[in-house]
Each structure stands twice: as C-alpha cells, then as structure tokens.
Amino acid sequence: MEWRWDFTFEILPRMLWATGNTLLAAGIGYLIALVVGLILMLGQRTPYRIVNFIVREVVEFIRSTPLLVQLFFVFFVAPQFGIKLTAWTSAMLTIGLHFGTYLSEVYRGALEGVPKAQWEACRALNFSTAYTYRRVVLPQAFPIALPGMGNYLVGIFKDTPLLATIGVAELMHTANALGAETYRYLEPYTMVGFIFLIISLPAAMGLRRLEAAVAKAQGKVKH
C-alpha cells in the first residue's frame, strides 16, 4: 500500500480537531488527578491508623490494576446502579482516579524528601503548622515533586488513546473512524503516531528545562 499525500491532507483537519480533544482530555484528566492525588495523600496522613490503612490499600489496588479495565468498569457499572455517565465523564473520572494514585505517591515522596530538621527548626521558631507548610516545607517539596508531576502529565497524554475504546472522540477514535470510512488505515494510524511524537518530545524537553529552572531558582544545581 502506497502512502497518499492527498488523502493525508484531506483528513488532516479532522485529525487536528481530534488532537484538540486529546489535549483537552489529558488536561482535564490531569487537573482532576492533581486534586485526587492530594486527597489520597492527605488520606494516608490522618491521625487515624485505620483510615490511613484503608486509603493505602485502595491506592495499591488502583495502582496495580489496568487503566483499561477500570475504564470499562466505570463506564459499564455506573448505569447498572442507575447513574448515567457519558463517555467523557467516565473517562475523566477514571483517569483522575488512576493517575491520582500515582500523584499521591509523588506528593508523599516529596514531603518525605524535606529533611526532618526543617520541621524541628520551625517548631523551635514557634511557627504554626500552616505557616510551616506554606513558607518552609512546600517550597522545598515542590522541586522534588516536579519531575514526577511532569512525567505523569505526559503519561496521561500517552494513555488518552485508551479513551477511544469507550467512545471518546479523541485522536485514536477519529483514526479508527476514518479507517472504517475509507478503508485506509496506513495514513490515519501513522499520523496519530507522529502527532503524539510531535507533542510529547518537546513536552518532555520542556519539562526538563522547567526542572532545571526551578532547581536553579531554589539555589540548587542539578546534577
């Protein structure tokens, strides 16, 4: 099968429109995941050990099962209980929950990466807990969390093709539809690959730059 440029340009507008949907899905999913991650991290640091244990196990469960199965679970099970979820809603919920568990680990690692002496010094200076977090701990935890946070943004972006399986009209879904309409799969699928490459490579490079910039602003030299 020969590559056809006229066909490529014919489907390009639809592919670009779908790229917008893919980016939107990744963006919304990431925002939800950032918040869910925070909740799950705090849920493991409560004074009640039983709560910490349960949240920990839930996080472990979600982390060690496939996103694809979770996607189908949410999409098909909610209607069984009378909740009508659109493909978009179930997709955003699942992505938010799945990557929220990963981000909770990133947050946890970052907080633990701040030396204990920092806490003790704040105690000695009679700072309140809120003030300690805001002015001392979080500014130091942020650069530690940044690489992980960035990686999962790119990770969510690369997992968005899974959303096609439940009918979210993103890139992969559009490529499938175009293939079914025209019986040409070579161009749509190859274009999806290249669009992903064009977006994720600069994104990864930009993240590395950002990390270096933050490390520099914090007065630390990156190794």
Added chain:
Amino acid sequence: MALRSCLIPFLQQLGDDVSYWGFFVEYAPKMASGAMTTAMVMGCSALLAAVISLIFGLMRLSQNWGVQAAATVYIEFFRGTSLLVQLYWIYYVLPLMGLTLSPFMSGVLALGLNFGAYGAEIVRGGVQSVPRGQWEAALALNMSPAQRMRRIIVPQTFTLILPPMANLTVELLKATALVALITVVDLMFVAKQINATTWLSAQVFGTALIIYYIMARFALIPFLRWLEVLAARKVGKA
C-alpha cells in the same frame, strides 16, 4: 449451561439480580483461561523487553556516534508515541506492507518494543552509576571492553536496576490488557465478551480487576522481590 446463560439476562430484567456466587461458578473457568493468556503475553513480552533493554541500554553508551544515535532514535520514538498506537500500527498497518503477524505475536512485539525502550533508559542509568573505580580497575587488569562489560559492570548493575525494573514489570502486566483490543483472548477480552452477553458489568469487570490485582500483588511482586534478594546475594550485598 445454555439455559443458564439465557436465564441470567432474563433474571436481570426482572430486577432480580443473580448471586455473585452463581456468576462466579459459571464464568470462573473462562476467566481463568483468559488470565493464563495474560500471564503468557506478560512472560513473553517481559523476556523480549529485557533483551531489548540490555542491548539498547548499552548501545546508548557506545563510543560510536552512529550506534548511539540509532539507540536514541529508537528509545525516543517508542517512548514518545503511545503503546496503543504502536499496537494498532503493528497489527493493522504492517500487514498492508506485507508483514502479517498473529494477534499474539503483534501484542508481544508491541509490548516488548515499548517497554524495552523504557527499560533501556534504566539500564543506561544503572551502568552509568557503577563507580568509576570499577571501570579503572578493570582497565588496569587489562580486560578488553567486552570482558569489562560482561564480567565487571553488567553484574553490578543488576542490583541497581532491579527495583526500577520491577516497577516497570508491574506496568507491563497492566499494559497487557491492551492486547485485548487486537483480539488476543486474554483476561480483558474474556471480560468484555462475558459483559457483552450477560451485561453483568459489575461482576465481570470487578472480578477481572481483582484477578489483575492478585496477579500483581501476590504473584509478580513477590517474585520480583525474590529476584532482587537473589541478585543482591550473588554480588555479595545481602
């Protein structure tokens, strides 16, 4: 059997949910055979990924400009595009170019190539963190570069790379669910099939999730921990 599978949707329509136990007895064998396929896809692609990781991880460190560039292009390409896209490309587009692979082979190939690219970066990091003195000592003992790699450097990297490799292997197990989309009859595929005939979605996908969880938490992770202990003992770091 046939009567039963007619009865289940009927009972559902009556609003009278069948018990989970009834569902389990009926469909457990099918799901177990799906889980076996998942384990097989996982095993084959893990082996392929391990070989690719080692080869391309070392190529990344080559002094030869061309070899290094080839490895970088491969790694960035497979890490930069999505696994599902690679899977579809191998399964649907390669046949158009005259290379037809079975669904199982396509799945293993895509998973192996994709995770091999991630693994190669881990191998590179591991080799680079072997202390400088080890390289110099091997040089002082007049070892050839190949000998030095094989006998001094690579064995020491195993303890370093196993923990991140273990994480990657769990990711691989989860990623095997994608092969269901190119018609490999794995756990996910079986679950979708049962869901399509019975609409007992909570039961079927719930059970699938639990099976994946058990495979990861109580089979794969203990095995990988055991490997880590074994590797540590081999290099005398137990």
